[in-house]
Amino acid sequence: MFESLLVANRGEIARRIIRTARRLGVRTIVVHSEADADLPFVQEADEAVCVGPANPVQSYRNPEAILAAAKSTGARAIHPGYGFLSENADFARTVEANGLVWVGPGADAIAAMGDKINARNLMAAAGVPVAPGTTDPAETVEAALAAAEVIGYPVMVKAAAGGGGMGMAVASDPAGLRTEYDRVRAFAERMFGDGSVLIERYFPRVRHVEVQILGLPDGRVVALGERECSVQRRNQKLVEESPSPAVSARLRERLLAAAVRAGEAVGYRNAGTVECLLVPGQRDAQGDSADSAEFFFLEMNTRLQVEHPVTELVYGVDLVEEQLRVAAGLAPTFDPDALAPRGHAIELRVNAEDPVRFLPGPGAVTAWTEPTGEGIRVDSGYALGTTVTPFYDSLMAKLIAYGADRAEAIDRARTAVAGFEVAGPKCNLPFFAELLDNAEFVGGDYDTGIVGRMRAPK
Structure with a gap:
């Protein structure tokens, strides 16, 4: 077991990880934003490093600041918790490239599952049931409409790079699909930097x-x-x-x-x-x-x-x-x-x-x-x-x-x-x-x- 662990998260999950690490005799380091300086997880860790202002892009989502904190404190491993950088394949690769242990799945698995369309296709090939839906991104609203005719309404319009329930909408007819396609695509580009859209069958009672x-x-x-x-x-x-x-x-x-x-x-x-x-x-x-x-x-x-x-x-x-x-x-x-x-x-x-x-x-x-x-x-x-x-x-x-x-x-x-x-x-x-x-x-x-x-x- 590595002797020190940096927790790249905040709040309850940071405290949760600290609790187990302490029981195992692992030294804990946390990163925190200026807004979180007084929260319990900062006080409970063996060491704490402020990595930026409240904006998570400048703190908890800042790979360079987190890696710098790991190096300055001698951390041997990084646990990302959930959210923030936990499903960022590039960050996982960078952590390991810097000689640190990544507490999570390999970067290739993260990348493979991070794209909903790619994940659907991989699962179908492995014999895992998938709902009727597109095997490629619907690049235009016309492509989405054509797919929906085959799948059958109602359909779910989903951001391929989304997660946590974000970037999803239901369309019950072609007019609704036109509206929701444009909305989901714009949201996905803004939130995830990837406007790819997937169309799936929607089940009203599930x-x-x-x-x-x-x-x-x-x-x-x-x-x-x-x-x-x-x-x-x-x-x-x-x-x-x-x-x-x-x-x-x-x-x-x-x-x-x-x-x-x-x-x-x-x-x-x-x-x-x-x-x-x-x-x-x-x-x-x-x-x-x-x-x-x-x-x-x-x-x-x-x-x-x-x-x-x-x-x-x-x-x-x-x-x-x-x-x-x-x-x-x-x-x-x-x-x-x-x-x-x-x-x-x-x-x-x-x-x-x-x-x-x-x-x-x-x-x-x-x-x-x-x-x-x-x-x-x-x-x-x-x-x-x-x-x-x-x-x-x-x-x-x-x-x-x-x-x-x-x-x-x-x-x-x-x-x-x-x-x-x-x-x-x-x-x-x-x-x-x-x-x-x-x-x-x-x-x-x-x-x-x-x-x-x-x-x-x-």
Whole structure:
């Protein structure tokens, strides 16, 4: 194991990585912006380096500043967390070219999965189901219209270089496709520097299910179960749980096998996530559609996911430790042939946003009391006296509840939400209190439209 690690991220994920590194005896260095100087992750690291102003392009997304910090502090490895430079293949190559260890998949795998069209084609060749869609970018609106006629409406218009739910729109007819094509293309050029657009079949009722994979130093790829991520606003996740209430044992076997094939197709190493759309099948006499459901590859996230704690609790592993071990060329702490889930975990993303329209509301934290109790875990980036600024994602903390089964996890989550006090910034905790009493969610038969239905005019 390397003796020092630079964490090229901020907030809760930086604290999360520091916690495991410290337990392993690894010295930690963090980089931070001027706006984050007083946050807990800066205080908790063994060393901290300011790499620029609040603008992430000048700090957390600045490869030169981060590499300079690594060299000046004697860091031997870099963990990028999620977001920022975590899926930047050029940065991964540069890190390794400078003699440092990159805690993540190889640059070639990052590049291969970073383009949604290329990723779709690779997965199809590997036998992983993909939704009907284009195999090449739709270079013009006319090409998009022609593709949609073959695929069938409604269609999803997606930025090929996008991610995190950004650069996506639904078109129900040719007129809508003309509008959304131009909008998505312009957004993609502005946000990602790549205006390539992909057209895919859109499924009105669908669930978002993903599989955690880990590529080991010996070349094997293992799957650590699935996570349900269908509670979303603006195509971005709010709640995740594992196992998925929609996945039967037989469906799980198919889903995990496909995720392993996906990882093997790109020689994957380290932690990653294969995201899929799950389309419910015809219900049988017992009302169950899980075994007849179809799933389609959506994308692969070549990094640690925000929602990794639910997998950690259900499988009894520390995914950050496994990441560090893979990067160091060490075997995992678990037996890959004896992986088995136990219990149920639910994660709630506590954001600085209002609980009705989900619009961000940063501010100084004037009250902060985290819940405790059996089965409760809180991964937070803030504390009393800190300030949530408008420069970064609104995530303040992740509240995770674990139980022997889903009912117990939901019950513990309800109690924890009621005991989580946040004042100053806006906060979406009241939404979670509502969700955890929602019959559709509690019953487990929900889809990506659940938030829209909850917020529809009565």
